[in-house]
Amino acid sequence: MDRLFGTDGVRGVANSQLTPGLAFQLGQAGAYVLSKEHPHPRIVIGKDTRISGDMLEAALIAGICSVGADVLKVGVMPTPGIAFLTRTLDVSAGVVISASHNPVQDNGIKFFDSTGYKLPDAIEDEIERIVISAEKPWDPPTGGEVGRVIEVTDAESRYKDFLKFTVGRLDGIKVVLDCANGAASFVGPKVLEEVGAEVIPICNTPDGVNINADCGSTHPEGLQKAVLEHKADLGLAMDGDADRLIVVDEKGIILDGDFIILICALAQKAKEKLTQNAVVVTVMSNLGLHLALKKAGIEIYETQVGDRYVMEELIRTGAQLGGEQSGHIIFLDKNTTGDGLLTALQLLAVIKERQLPLSELAAQMQRLPQVLLNARVEHKERLMKDTQVLAKVYEAEKVLNGNGRVLVRPSGTESLIRVMVEGPDQEKLKNIAQEIIDTIIQCDA
Structure with a gap:
């Protein structure tokens, strides 16, 4: 079977693939593995706004409490807010119930260790082994040893105060904030207003089913219109759990x-203040970014796709700034994961300091044409080794003849294979990418 943990926790269709039963097992195994060093562990739990969050939260809490761990329940909170709370509330671990930018039918469970970092593969593998084997290497507690649930009523204000501390005043900047009807809907407008920005919030009325629906970082079309309509200085688009920014x-x-x-x-x-005079990016980053960074004399470290791998490389190199084209940006001197609101504040601070429009700041980079297409498939791991797919990719690389690149990779969070083709001719790139997609779909049949 495929690995239970992807690049960002355990994901699946809620109540079908990611069931309450699986959430209960993950709660038990996760609490056991992450709490070996703590005689009476405490685990903080947050979630985004999707309707299945309540169901999975209840199951997860039951699993955690059944092995003797206490739960600190914070309710709706951005993923980076849980990372922050995990490292500041004296807890053994943190858990977020969210499928990030995915549609409402999906959900996910991801863990942080006591320092607020996402789990390394070895720890996830241990949790997964216990879940799959259905073994229970712990003695079920009884009586007063069973875990309890503690409501954290000041979680939002704690996270908000942390964010505000990272910047000065931002008076005079007018922003439209697209909250994706997700976890940023409540804390996002508040923090921007409290540092002095004029905020026009949109898509900030979650109803459980409208998260990421034609809004947020994956659908910024409405934000574009709102920026022009309100004559704003810029627009900010979060995703469902507010760990990325477009x-x-x-x-x-x-x-x-x-x-x-x-x-x-x-x-x-x-x-x-650029630590190590370096940044970390992924293989998906545009060649234009590489050229602009090299021109500025900034060293570049490159990783595979996934903000966890960016984080690992930041730690290895000692650099503090890194991220992905998708909008996961990590300021490691400030938080231990990608943080959309934190990133927004840092960007606004640059605009305020430079007194330049965002378009002029962006003109420091010339983006090379790039085409991104997705193929929804059933057997993504097998297809990555399929001889016909590999042959089509090789053929595409020959057509580009060194004047571009082709990247084909399985998504770590969805049943997709992603195809990226980069080069000087947009129309040519579209044809090449579509031919690869067609081949992948044919071979998946």
Whole structure:
């Protein structure tokens, strides 16, 4: 069977693949593995706004309490907020119930260790082994040894105060904030307003089923219109759990994570605050970002796709800034995971300090044409080794003849294979990418 844990926890269709039973097992195994060093462990739990969150939360809490761990329940909270609370509330671990940018039918469970970092593969493997084997290496507690649930009533204010501490005043900046009807819907507008920005919130009325629905970082079209309509300085688009950010400049142009990384890296370098004079990016980053960073004399470290791998490379190299084109940006000196609101504040601080429009700051990078297509498949791991697929990719690389690149990879969070083709000719890239997609779909039949 495929590995239970993907690049960002355990994901699946809620109540079908990710069932309450599985959530209960993950709660038991996770609490046991993560709490070996603690005689009476405490685990903080948060969730996004999707309707299945309540169901999975109840099952997860039952599993955790059944092995003698206490649960600190915070309710709706951005994933990076849980990372922050995990490392500041004296707990053994943290858990987030969220499927990030995925549609409402999906959900996920991801863990943080006591320092607020996502779990390494070895720890996830141990949890997975216990779940799959159905073994119970713990003695079930009884009486007063069973875990209890503790409501954390000041979780939002704690996270909000932390975010505000990372920047100065941002008076005079007008922003439209797309909350994706997700976890940023409540805390996001508040924190921006409290540092002085004029905020026009949109998609901030979650009803359990509208999370990421034609809004947020994967659908910023509504944000583009709102920025132009309100004559805002820029637009900010979160995803469902607010760990990523995509922005729209004052002209309504969408700017992805590559632009955000460049703007923040150049600003830090100008103030001699870019640690190790380096940034970490993934193989999906645009060649234009590489060229702009090299021109500025900034060293680049590259990883496979996944913010966990960016984090690992930041720790290995000692660099503090890294991220993905998708908008996961990590400021390791401030938080231990990608944080959409934190990233927004750092970007706004650069705009405030430089007194330049976002479009002018973004012009420091020239983006090379890039085509991204997805194929929804049943057997993504097998297809990555299929001889016909490999032959089609090799053929595409020959067509580009060294003037571009092809990247084909399985999604770590969905049943997709992602195809990226980069080069100087947009129409040519579309044809190449579509031919690869067609081959993948044919071989999946």
